Amino acid sequence: MSTPTAVVPAQAATRLERYTVIDVRGPGEYAAGHVPGAHNIPLDRLHTALPALKAAAVSGDLLVVCASGNRSATACRQLAAADIPAATLTGGTTAWAQQGHHLAQPEGARTVWPMERQVRLAAGSLVVLGLAAGTRYKPARWLSAAIGGGLIFSAATNTCGMAAVLAKLPHNQPRHDDLHTTLLALQNL
Template sequence: MTTPTALIPAQAAARLDDYTVIDVRTPGEYASGHLPGAHNIPLDHLHTALPALKAAASRGTLLMVCASGNRSATACTELAAAGIPATTLAGGTTAWAGEGHTLLRPENAPAVWPMERQVRLAAGSLVALGLAAGTRWRPARWLSAAIGTGLVFSAATNTCGMAAVLAKLPHNRPRTTDLLTTLRVLQD
């Protein structure tokens, strides 16, 4: 497996108009702030978007974006396997905003926590629940052990099963009409 090409925010900002920017975060994360001109195609819908992304890539370079650069690198790898070249934004929207570049937020967009924060809340709550319930019923402590083991596995493999589950919650899912509109725009 090859490492996808990565741009630092200053490089991407200097030539942002040359890229078709695809934000692979959940719709809620996208609404909390995205690069100017970015289209939202959540990572778990990437396979559906392959024809539209292939069309967009034929007109110019795809720049894949997420919060930290991990999901966008995964997207680049999946696109490369489908014969679609793409590059990733190193450090994601966090690095972009950290360097003072603008993030756009739709008016009246619901406030949705970033996925990393949602994972920390869920994991922490489950650990606390396992410990609290373990004072009354000792086997409940295994819940805390399972979550801790999952976090270690997540760090070691740079994946996150809990994020994949949380991404399926209604506030993290795209409306079908939004995704279809995005795909039509990319194919035109």
């Protein structure tokens, strides 16, 4: 497999109408703001969308987007393994917004915190819990140490196990109807 083609936000913005944009973040992240016209297919559901994405790739270029570019690069590699060409947005929606481009929000979308904020809340809560419980039961402090070690590993590898776990929570899962509607829209491009 080859390295996915990377497109910088300025490049993508000038050609946005030529792309079929696929946002591989969770539904909550997507609802908080996405590249205009993006279709939400969470990374863990990408395999179910391969036939629709193959059809969409025939009618135009695919641009895969996430928050930072990591998940979209993973998605592009999965798509390449299925012979579906796609490009990734360098820096993701974070870079897109930082460069002054508009982020759209779906009408009536349920508001869920972005994954990064959920991770900070969970990690911070577990650290405080470990320290508080450690005043009564000293080994509980190992919880804080484990979370700190996990954060260091996350930074060093640019991955996040806690985000992967939080993404499994019901409020971060797409409703079946949402994914089904997205797949139908892709097939009708």
